Amino acid sequence: MSDLDVVILAAGKGTRMHSDIPKVMHPLAGRPMLAHVIATARSLTTHRIVVVYGHGGETVKDRFKANDIEFVCQEPQLGTGHAVQQALPVLDANTTLVLYGDVPLIDAATLQRLLATKADLALLTMELADPHGYGRIVRDRSGKVTRIVEEKDASAKQRTIREVNTGLLAAATADLRRWLADIGNDNVQGEFYLTDIVASAVRDKANVATASPDNEFEVLGVNSMAQLARVERIYQWEQGQRLMTQGVTLTDPARLDVRGTLSCGRDVTIDIGCIFEGNVVLGDRVSIGAHCVIRESHIGPDSAILPFCHIDEATIGSNCRIGPYSRFRPGNHLSNDVRIGNFVEVKATQIADGSKANHLSYLGDTKIGRNVNVGAGTITCNYDGANKHQTIIEDGAFIGSDTQLVAPVTIAAGATIGAGSTITKDTPPGELTLSRTKQMTIPGWERPKKSKTK
Ligand code: UD1
Ligand code: MG
Helix, strand or coil: CCCCCEEEECCCCCHHHHHCCCHHHHHECEEEEEHHHHHHHHHHHCCCCEEECCCCCCHHHHHHHHCCEEEEECCCCCCCCHHHHHHHHHHCCEEEEECCCCCCCCCCCHHHHHHCCCCCCEEEEEEECCCCCCCCCCCCCCCEEEEEEEECCCCCHHHHHHEEEEEEEEEHHHHHHHHHHHHCCCCCCCCCHHHHHHHHHHHHCCCCCEECCCCCHHCCCCCCCHHHHHHHHHHHHCCHHHCCCCCCCCCCCHHEEEEEEEEEECCEEEEEEEEEEEEEEECCCEEEECCCCECCCEEEEEEEEEECCCCCCECCCCEEEEEEEECCCCCCCCCCCCCEEEEEEEEEEEEHHHHHHHHEEEEEEEEEEECEEECCCCEEEEEEECCCCCECCCCCCECHHHHCEECCCCCECCCCCCCCCEEECCCCCCCCCCCCEEEEEEECCCCCCCCCCC
């Protein structure tokens, strides 16, 4: 539907968050709550998305200014009706949908159903076992909605109504303008209530319809850190369900965090406590061990990431084995059958088929050929204090343990480097190169004794 404007209310102070960050900027699955609502809105319309901001609004504007969003300021905040009034001057589609920036789990399918009523005023409502705190939907004997009454203004009888206003609604924009011009603030809170437009619509004999969300959680609002954590767990649980539906084995869907998009091939397994950030793609039969953090990476089929790895912006080929305890800083490209073991840090490094660095190494700005063995404790000295330099290790080279490769330097194909060497010059192919003082023994040497000074 393109003839649709969406207004997102995000001016509330969020007092109960006890935070200096505007409420809608608090992250859900790694992105501000508001980003989720904007994405949902974008899936419904190519037309205007208007964010009504208030307290601390400049940071909200800065964060989203690249997103083709309009902003209107509501200052002071005099209620939800007043908030929508601020957006009216920029609205020009036939229909306006009102969403809340602090209700981030709302599903596009639910909103599509709301819009499909094609009513002059369509309210998203639901029945709750405990309606406390919500506005109640008042209907007449024939079942027609007559008004919404806020909890604080409701009579004892009205408070027994279990059908509540979720706050989200869609209205014909021309009608909305007229109805909003009518509202006052003669109520317990002294606010301009958006909900008062319902009575005006009924007076106008407008067509007022209701629709309900598929899941109660879609309309959960976030007012406190505890509610934010609850919404986060629901969101993550839903991600887990989606992955399992696609055939992914999750050891425990309650211990998974996807902060972005995770795409999996067939027979992928993910152990507990893993975090996936940004775009992560796992090929067929990839297994991810416990407590890995993987960000913006692509891992090829049959590769295994063992527990406690941190992998950032990497492409890893097929049948590789990484970890446990490996750290990938951005920019690594591994081909197939590569092994990276414990306490190995790699950065901006390319590694061709069949090469290994199994223990305690730093490989930075390095190009490694095929079937190279990097011994334990090898370090590329890539930084001279001012600039970074490259290390090249060609096919079939063998780097002995505890070697420092002082870049720029090339280890030619088939070369062997003796353990404990500091290599500062290019080494010839196929030869053994080493740099060490010769081992010697001093006969009869005695250890120093502790002096007896008082
Ligand atoms: C509102 C509804 C209530 C509904 C409930 C659902 C009204 C009068 N009441 O009540 O019927 O059951 O939501 O959660 O609409 N906001 C602004 N500017 C303001 C006031 C609020 O932008 O001046 C924004 C808030 O940031 C929030 C949303 O509007 O995103 C709702 O505000 P809130 O104060 O939570 O509304 P409730 O009093 O809970
Ligand atoms: Mg309120």
